[in-house]
Amino acid sequence: MRRTARGIAVVATAVLALAAAACGKDTPEAPKNNPADLKADLTWWDTSDPANEGPAFKELIAKFNTTYPNVKINYQSVPFGEAQNKFKTAAAAKSGAPDILRAEVAWVPEFASLGYLYNLDGSALLADESDFFPTPMSSNKFDGKTFGVPQVTDSLALLYNKKIFTDAGIAEAPKTWADVKTAAAAIKAKTGKDGLFINPGGYFLLPFIYGEGGDLVDTAGKKIVVNSAENVAGIKVAQDLVKSGAAVKPPAADGYGTMMTLFKEQKVAMIINGPWEVNNVRSATTFGGIENLGIAPVPAGSKKAGAPVGGHNYVLYSGMSQDKAAAAVEFVKFMSSAESQAFLADKLGVLPTRKSAYEIASVKSNPIISAFGPVIATASARPWIPEGGQFFGPLDAMATETLIQGKDAKTSLDAVAQKYLNEVVKNYTLS
């Protein structure tokens, strides 16, 4: 089996090398190959919301097919929550996995470590790698190789209610957590509403940790630094916001849903959340439209303002036969092009991952996208290791303990560090 694959591989290498050479000359269509000659049946698992986002992706596929009429894209919508396990199961069984997958950023190192993904180094997809923002791009790297290209990116930002800010006499969005505290006090005094809601989840506390210059692990030094003094200070800032009443005391169950309901019903002025909720807020009848929504970078701690990067990447399943590779590369190249990204930004309000996409007029004039521009530019990379997904379970427990049960931040973070050592990154050392 591997021998025949190698045979095909040699042929395909030659074809691809020619294609890459042709593409390198800045000609949009490879002159040697007629796009209509490219024939393949490709399956794509899309994990976006099928009702809100799916139609836009289908439109893009139709556009792709005007250039490549003989590449049939078999679009399958797979619920985001199931896709990771479904893909792993299918890939391990070597049957039923899609050729192309929209993978969340943290999944890529995990899939790559298991050998489930094509290494894309040397393909046309990475010819203009420098056009992608480095932080979203970094999530595709594993073991020095590149396994995907970014589709959309996101990060956390401070979303606020402009009307409540005006009522409370606040001129501009707070820049630090201390500003947030004073703003919340003013809002409470003048409007009787609550200032801030912090979702008690590990991911949503990362801005507090990054704000003090902390991180979860040091991947280069193979060290667990989640219980560092910086992180303790950061969590204490969040605890203080809740204790002082600047932030609502969140419920332990369904904190996220509660946060969104309170924000949409204008009962809380500020939340920390990402661009994926912009459409939700826009369509909420109680909120007063998109004009009422203010977006600012997350407030800074004592060192800097930092929010974790999120988003999705396109990856190719390594079980796909090599003769489909050329078509798959063309498809992903089309989907991740600046024009396609601008189209998606227009339609869905999701954030492009290419610098050049932000130069396109429709993106430039989009107020939401441009408001998120600085957020993306400063987003911090998460530790891109296969175990990355397992960091958040213990961190979620820590968030509940510190914000809701009022446990000591240091004790709680020490327990997280011990858990990381025993269960997640066993070959690391405690700092």
Place this chain on the structure above:
Amino acid sequence: MSTVTATPPTTTSPASRSHRPAKRPSWLRRSWDRHWYAWAMVAPVVVVLSVLIIYPLVRGVFLSFTNLTEANQLAEICTKSITGSESCKANPEAWHMVGFDNYVDVLSGKVGQFWQWLGVTLIWTIGCVVFHYTIGLGLAVMLNRPMWGRGVYRVLLILPWAVPAFVSAFAWKFMFNEKFGLFNALLTKVGLDPVEWFSDWKTSLLTAILTNIWLGVPFMMVALLGGMQTIPTEQYEAAEIDGASPWQRFVSITLPGLRSVSMTVILLGTIWTFNMFPVIFLVTQGQPAGQTEILVTGSFRAAFEGIRNYSLASTYGVLILSILLVFSVFYRRMLRKQGEVW
């Protein structure tokens, strides 16, 4: 599968019986000669059971002595390049046998919170089963006599059973919502402070137990009602003539008459509640901070979040099985002591 049943007759030809050797054949041999048709009939069941139950069980026990995870299941990991090359390297951490390490890790509390989860599981199981049984019995007694609208009551009381567990779990979870839920709205209406249900493990577990009581009472009620209807009415009539009070009749006739049904449903209820995954998983989600996790939900999270840990999952599975096995054995012994044929 029919071939399996077809082979035995040919091997035991009547000839072998006529040339009986001087030595007495073994017990197994005689049993085979006499009852080969019974063995043949049992064979398909044995095959199906081995495939469906015995093999997975043995495999599970085997895995619990390894360190197999999703990441180390392959002996070599191959990375295919889109440009056509493929590089394979031996997996430096390929899985291997680790003896009892998994059990030591789990039982010593190094990995997960086994003892905490076990404690919560016991509170959860005992709490649920006690209320299931007593409420179910009370309702069954009430419905076991002629009264107006009995049919309607029975249907209404069985309703929770007919609703899929996850639907009820979501409904109850929403009723306990701290900001928008029904219970806190009622509490504020009568002038009490709203309760932060999920901030403390005791109230959080209470929400799950209440949900599960609601879900589990109908089964007990129906089973006990069925049991009551097998008790001959003559006994009640005789007791009444002898001047027994209703309470005496309940204690001396109904309860003994229900014993065999009760013992069975309590055993079933205990095993089901012990392993009741959806209610905890959906209603409390282990909140606050994993403190209301029971064994099955805790081990699910430990083994299937992120890179799936097959060996750890098997270890938990074997431990849970052992606990329930020990319980069942003691329970049966207790029943036998009381003279029940079971």
